[in-house]
Each structure stands twice: as C-alpha cells, then as structure tokens.
Amino acid sequence: MLDPVFILIQLLNGVQYGLLLFLIASGLTLIFGIMGVINLAHGSFYMIGAYLALSLTQFTGSLFLAVILGIPIAIVLGLIVEHVLIAHLYDRDHLYQVLLTFGLILIFNELQSVIWGDDPHGVPIPEILQGSLPLTDVLSYPYYRIFVSLACLALAVGMYFVIQRTRLGMMIRAGASNREMVETLGINIRLLYAVVFSIGITLAAVAGMLAAPIESVYPGIGEQVLIICFVVVVIGGIGSIKGAFLGALAIGIADVFGQAFLPDFASVAVYALMAVILIWRPSGLFGRS
C-alpha cells in the first residue's frame, strides 16, 4: 500500500485541493479581516462559479472561454451584492451578518435549483488537458489537475504581488492589520470594501470554475467548501493571507490522506486538526490575539 508513487499522487492531490481551498479562503479571510464581515454566502459564489462553468462551457464549447466570461459576471455580481446587502452590515453585530448571509444562501440555493435542477452534472475537461502524465506502469497523474494547481499558484503569486507592490495592496495590508487606521489615511473606505468583497467572491467563483471538471457540479457544493474554508481561516488566523495559504495546504493534504487511509474518519480528521491548533494557538497560526 505504501508505494512511494501512490503517496506522491496523494500529495499532489492534497496540494491541488489545498491550493483550490486557498483561493476561496483568501477571499473569506480578507473580507473578515478588512471589512469585519462574516460572509456565509461565500460558498455560494463557489457554487455559482461551478454552475457558470457548466453553462458557459456548454454555450461556448470551451472551459477557458467560460472562465474568461465568468470572471466579469462574478465581479459584477459581487459589486451588486455588496452594494445592495452587505453594505448594511458594516459595524453591525456578527450575528446579523450570519443571518443575512444565511438568508442569501437560501435564495442562491433555490435559484440554482430553479435554473439548473438538482441533478449532478459533469463539465468536460478541455481537450488539450485531457490525459495523464504516466508515473509508473499503472499509476499516472491527470494533466488537468496539474493545470489547476499551476493556475491557482499563478493566482496566488499574482495576489502576492498586488498586495505587496500596489497601492490597492497597501490599503489592503493597512486594512487587515488595523481597520480604523484605514479611515484616517484618507482612503475611500466604501470603495475599498466594494473592491475587496468583489475580488474575494470572484476568487471563490474562479475556484468553482476550475474545480467543476474535477468534481461533478451538484447542489450543496458551496456549503461543504464554505465550512472547510472556515476551518482554514481559523487555523491560519483571521485576516492573514499567509495563514490562509498554509492552513489551506495543511487541510488539503490532511483531507486527501484521510480519504486514502482512514476513509471513515477523513471528514472528522480535518476538524480534529483544527481542535489541536486551537488548543495550541487560540487565534490561529498567524492571527492577531
């Protein structure tokens, strides 16, 4: 069983899943850290991304085109949701943020069911990425998964540069470390919030689009991924991109190895990992206490 190539494949799967989680969790943690808003509907945008990939791929015949068309849709959707609903939640008790975004989930889920139905769907892998990289005589690794990992990594690196090198990044860093300070810096806080929210949910939607060909697209995918991303954020520390990155990789790898070796307890293992980290560091690996 403990074939090194098999372990390598699991490790690659874990990293790929972790990188995907990072895309979602980084948006979540930025929205917490900068806007002080807990957004339960974050997972819904992952779901929306997956279903957008489904429809747009059918429409255009290409997943790449689907992603290119899907991104502006997600950005606009984010701006609308921020403006119409989330804007009423700033400085309100987290309880109300939880409830309002909970209501949003109900609506999104029902809309999904109305538009796409409740059957699972598959999204075809783009032709040039079909097939697998042979590792041994029997084991191989799909090209598409390699592509997803690389795409996520590219986005992560891009995010790093935006945050470290640009004016927007400066504002985000200032906001994540001290929310009050941003206001005194003469930054248009409402605009910053709208941009952060929109970017955050677009990252989640992109993750959904990329994941669509790997996992089938079905109702409820958003919730599952949301709660896992909460665990990622708890482990990494609220507002910390670095924490989200390491937390996502840890959870991704733990989950994949759990599925492989302890299938009955894989889902529980992830939460057990969170519990251990909480005992050790109650505000996460990179959290401000």
Add this chain to the structure above:
Amino acid sequence: MIVTPNRKLFAVIAAVILLLGLVPVFADTYFLKLFTRILILAIFAMSLDLLIGYTGLVSFGHAAFFGLAAYMLHLVSPEYDAANALWALPVCVLAAGVAAAAIGSLSVRTKGIYFIMVTLAFAQMMFYLFHDSKFAGGSDGAFIYVKPVVALFGVTLLDMGDRVVFYYLSLGFLAVTYLLLLMVLRSPFGQVIQGIKVNEQRMLALGYNTYIYKLVSFVIAGMFAGLAGFLFAAIDGFVAPQLLSWSESGVAMMIVILGGMGTLFGPILGAVGYVGLEEVLKSHGLVGFVADYWQIPMGLFVIAVVLFLPSGLGGAVARLVAPARVVKSEDEDD
C-alpha cells in the same frame, strides 16, 4: 439586565401558553404535530437565547447538541420496545451536556467571528461523525420504532405515542424550560453571564474567571437543546444527520432573532412565526407555484428581518407592554 418580566408581560406570556394549551381542542392531527414541532423548536431556540441573548456567545453550532440527544434516544431505545423516558431523557440530556462541555471548553477560549466559525466547525464534525459512520444508519438516518413512555414500576403513566399527551408534555417542558432559565438568569450566575455579555474585560478585572462562566452557560444551553432534541426524535420517531446540520443551527438562530434575542420568551413567538411562515410558504393551496421555490421568499424574509426588525417580535412586545425601561434591580425581588 432585563430579567424578570413585569406583571403585564408575565400575563402576556401566561396567555400565550394558555392559548397553546387550547390547541389540541381545535387542531386535527396535522396541526397538532405542527404545533408540537413549534413547542420543541421554541425550547431549542430558548436555550440558544441563553447564549446569544444573555451570555453574548453567538454559537452557530447549537444543532450539534439537539441532534446528538436525538440520536441518543435512538441508541438507547430497544428495537421493538419503548424506552422509559424517566431514564432515557436524563441520559440524552447528559450526553448533550458532556458534548457541550467538550466542545465548549475549546470554543469558549475564542471570541467574535472565531467563536462563530469554531462552533460551526465542531458541529459539522459531529454531523460527519453520524453522516459518514455506519453505526446509526449513516446518511440515511434511523428509526425509533416505538415511542418512549413514562413508566414507574412497570406501570405506564404517559405514552408519548399519544399525540395529545405528547403535545401537553412538550408544552409542560417549554414552561419548565422558561421558568428554569428565568431562575438561572436571576441567580448570581445569571448576573455574571449578563455582565460578560456587556463587558467581559471589566468582569475579568472585577475578579470573575469569565472562562468558567461562559463554559457553564454553554453547557446549560447544550443540555436544554438536548431536551429539545430528545422530544424532536420522539415526535418523528426518526433521526437523521440533518438534525445536527448547520442549517438547523441557522434556523434556531433565526427563531431567536425573529422572536427577539435577550427576551427569553421571544423564541416562543419566533418559533410560531418561523414555522408558521414555512408551512404557509410550502403550501400549494395558499401560495400556488411559489411553494415549489419556498426558500426564495424565506430567504428574503430572513434578510428583511435583519434589515428591518433587528430586535424581533419579542422586542416589539416588550416595548408595547413596558414602554420605559423594563425592570430595575430593586424591585426584582417582589
């Protein structure tokens, strides 16, 4: 620190409970079952109000204790015979309490958004525990074929299989839950948790080990949620992992807010309002084709409550019967 309702408010609450007592006289089986569900959800939400409304702990995993106790009833029930509630109920409630102590001991160390996410995550862990393992029916759920009875020395005193008996039993438990929680809130312990909600750091400076008090509050709330879970399993004779799911926790939270958090009686109104609305929205006879998409109006309703009715129905009632500040400590004794 609004703890003891004044006489007017008390009269309103007594009237509501009396009205609920008349339900079996008029209701058919369907409505009786519906109202039993309302009573049970009211107990569940009331226990959550102790956390959200009085201790300042926004728990998003409260269904874990509700569902765990429900599963415990399944586990302790003999397959073809009735469990005796006299010992089955304490066992279920205790199980919920132990789980709350374990989960609480870790979660209560965290604050704010962390606490919300951590309680949610632990509840999800419990959900998967029942969902992925085979011992209690896995994702399919499991049946309790024979409803529990209250029996003493082999004589059956109450049979929970009887819908009317079960309804009054639930109503009795709701009244007892309300009075017990009221008593707890008036006690020295209750004063402390209410202080923690307003200003925890000051409570620490005054010499209170707030961790212990928050944990105890979490456990008490978990045990009352367990009581509700026990009743819920008994009414349906069926348990499924969904009872521990996060949407169940969300519904409880919604009931607390709709009813008015920090009012204790509000969850009764909230449960009537929420379950009533859900029934209406799901009914083809009343809303036509909308019933197929009932989650959309429900979601809009939830959003509307957050935006336009943040202090809930209970807050409105409390203002109506006691326009000024409700109670002052001095006259809390009489």
Add this chain to the structure above:
Amino acid sequence: MTEPLLATEKLSKNFGGLAAVKEVTLDFAPSQVHAVIGPNGAGKTTLINLLSGELLPSGGRITLGGRDITRLPAHRISHLGIGRSFQKTNIFPSFTCFQNCWLAAQSRLPSSLRFLRPAHRDESVRARTERAMELAGLTARATDLASEISHGEQRQLEIAMMLATEPEILLLDEPMAGMGLEESERVVALIKRLAGDHCVILIEHDMDAVFAVADRLTVMVDGAVLESGAPDAIRNSAAVKEAYLGEEMLEEGA
C-alpha cells in the same frame, strides 16, 4: 518604614519594539498614598495594567506580601485584594448604577456558580453594594442607567465599582479626569479617608490633588522611574524639575 505590601522588581513591558515600562523597581507601603506622575506616554497606565494583571510583563517580577504574582491573570489578582479603576471609563452602560456596583460586590462571593436563589436576595452583597455607592456619592443615582448619568458621575461609578470589591490595594488611574471641581474635591477627600487603611497607588495629572493626598511620589519619564521619594524631596529635585515639573506647576502645588 513599614514592610512593603506590593513591590516590583525590574518590571518591564515591551510592545513590539517599544519599551513602555523599563525596569521599574518600586515598593508600595500599606496605609500610604503613593502617587505616580509623569508626562503622557511615560508608561504610568501600562504600569497599572501590569500590576492588575491585565498585561503580562515582558520581564521582571511583581510580589505581593513577598509572594510572586507576576504571571497571575487579572481575575486572580483581583481576588488577592488588588482593585483598580480605569482611566477610560469602563462600566456596563446598559445596566443601572446599582447593577454595576452589584456585579462588583458579587465578585467577592466565593463563587457565583449558584443557580437557584435570586441574586438580589444576598444581603451581604447588597450591603457591600450600597456602602460602595454611598462612599462614592452615587446613592441617588442607583436606579439610573450607567449610560445616562453624567461623565463625572460615570467616573464616580468607576470608583464605586472598585470599592465594592473591597480591595486592600487601590490602583487609581486618573480617577479625577473629567470630573468637575466639586466632584474632584469629594474624591480627594475619599482618597484621604481610604488612605488610613488602604494602600493607594494613584496616577493623576492634577498636581494640586497629588500634593494634597500623596505620602510618596514617583516620577516616571519614558517608561523608567526618574525619581521616587517624599513629596517635598521630589518638589526640590533638580532632575525632576528639568525633566517634567515646570516651575509654575510647583508654585501651584505649594
């Protein structure tokens, strides 16, 4: 001189790279008012927060009657008889004044893990609550919400809450800040009265008040102790004059 009750030894606190308190070694005697003065940012409030257990020191020791209490949390410190008032009013705004003081008084019960009897039947707590309110001159405000009384009264409430915990050592962080003249005079009188059987550690900017009540003065500058001694000695210290006390301030205090 009497044995010190509370003492610090090379006590330090760093926030990131900033040293807020630098190797402070002081002792505080019973039945004495020990005022700590210094310009803003001198580390006085940080010192109080270290003594009360709200902050964990970066270095050094705190002893109470010879016992090391350096790393005890705030709630344990409170039960050792060290009470404090906050510079920034720190009360329960949505509760009445009575309830604010009640919570403070109730903290002296061996445990509040009692669930059945109504809290307000406890006569010992009630007596302590009422006494503290009377000492602070707040009896008339008992049933008013803490958020609705005047700023000066909130400052009095701050003191009443500390008194309700019946501490032996009082850490007073600018108790008179924001008070009117009359209220300030009342607090000065109260401090004098308490000094008889309490160890009072007072941070205050009002030099009149300081020289009126202090038995001992410590001057802090940039987190470190510049000088510590009897008020007269401090008044005549050239170093203190140069570093902190303006000439006119001394005139006023005299």
